[in-house]
Amino acid sequence: MSHRGRRLAGACMSAVAVGLLVTGGALAPPPHERSGNDAGSEIATGAYLHYGSPGVERMRELSHWLGGTELRAGHTYLPGDTWSNIEGAPDSLGSWARWRNARADRLFVLNVPMQERNEAGVPDGRVAELIRSGARGEYDHHFRRLAERLVDLGVPDTVIVLGWEMNGFNYTHRCRPDPENWKRYWRRIVAAMRSVDGQRFQFDFAPNRGIDAIAWTSCYPGDDVVDIVGMDTYDQPPGHTFDEQVEQPYGLGQQVDFAEAHGKPISYPEWGLFRNGDNPEYMRRMLAWIAEHRPLYHSITDYCPHGVWQCGQNPRSARVFREFLTTRQGRGRPSGFDHGDRRIRPEE
Template identity: 80%
Template sequence: MSHRFRRLAGACAGAVAVALLLIGSLLDTPPSPRDGSGGSAGTGGAGAAEVAVGAYLHYGSPGVEQMQELSRWLGGAELRAGHTYLPGDTWSNIEGAPDSLRTWARWRNERADRLFVLNVPMQERNEAGVPDDRVAELIRSGAQGANDHHFRRLARRLVDLGVPDTVIVLGWEMNGFNYTHRCRPDPENWKAYWRRIVAAMRTVEGQRFRFDYAPNRGSDAIAWTSCYPGDDVVDVVGMDSYDQEPGRTFDEQVTQPYGLQQQVDFAKAHGKRISYPEWGLFRHGDNPEYVRGMLAWFAEHGPLYHSITDYCPHGVWQCGQNPRSTQVFRESLSAG
């Protein structure tokens, strides 16, 4: 969606976005272990496992340092997972060149129960405004294997850094209009391209990656179900969902076509966990009812993780313009 395109155009050009996640023990069944061979990491909905909750704080390594501050603000709540993005400007960065990955890997390996989530672009020049006809050519080239080596290099980089169990949010918001890794110009070859990437990364010895399919909420440029590449190459069904149309109220965001309820139902039908890599305030200002609704939704449906975008206008900790929403968020997620 356009607001995230503006944000990542700045962040990814220079570095990456980071989200920090803290654990809320809402449910009591642990996730199934992954062996890297495909299939499900568990199902969404009631009975799913622990929920990792979080907030975008800072791109790159400083985000790790800010976890202690967020923890203190939330009354000492334990932070157990971290989330960042690879820049989509060059293939070298998509291959895992940013040195901040070392910092995140060290953080991940300080505790065995932590979760590392990494958004990975499927194309270079991912925010360069590439036209549809050229995007279609790039999709077809990827589907034929032209980029397999880039993703094998990324997989080796992650394994060598000691994070072979990374959750890979591959080609996020693929149903939108902006990213060069968007699906609409050629959905069938886009699905084939996703499958090539997953296959390439799974060839690397020692990997135990989980792949998260995370569209925008709503139909956007194309129905996100039309881009789904298959149960054997998807482990988590995610969704990026901000407080904006379509859906003036939270209830409308739940019931709209390709909205929150359809995501949960789709994931359940396919035997997958759910996630919310990006969510937050936007078009409707300080909206505590939206925040309350989202947090209740997470508590009811037990996603693997969710991450609020914590800068203005979306956030609740580093953004002072949403005091009522801040109060709801802090009271709901503080330890004790």
């Protein structure tokens, strides 16, 4: 059986793998597969719940819904509208820093755009010009300011998900218009942030699952400037079944193989349901995959249509997620929950 075939067979052993995910037992990886505060510990589970301070409070509430499961990965995003926000202007960073520092074993995961006007539909020609400007160092000072702010806030070990989904078509920080200069630009950003005294950042390279606009391997900037090989993966085509999502070109299987070949841990900064609807089989298989392959952290995107707690349209998947991640039973129903014990909130 091939290496990838062994992975698929292992992913089917969900009873064993998910049991390990719930308890954290036997999940300590070899030392070379971990770095930072998570060395030798279990997988850090998290969820994206809100970009600002409400997300911090919802971490506590989601943990309560999960029967006390400790959520160790706090995940948020910097707005990509202006350079001042990319420099760390949002006041909510202070709330996240306090959450991170309340426990030594927590991870703070921060998605950082590489360009302002990041969701403004900027055409390829202009994106290529911006990439070249970045590669020349014209934006280095913005990222030094961000690094200084994070260090000043007491989160010098933040996991930086830089230029996420760079292999796609949409974000202004996409790679396809000029891959070679895009890689140079990434390298400049990492050098600028690492130049700040006291920093211990980890940089997470997190493409979309699949080839999308360009093969994500064509955007990989080098082992010396990447600490984690991540992947954003949602239950949608290409990949009608979970096996297809593993086996497709540049899919989950190739991510694991690539990370192993480069001596890097893996992560899943964004994952969840999508175009295949309320799919409990996907939920079971993804949780088993996580348990088997032991990412540094994973963070489900918990709003509609992707989520299981703040979204009421996926009740079967919500039950699977809750059952698999609940570590303490008999605590009683948290107040304010309905529709299958899920708190229903408006999307924000």
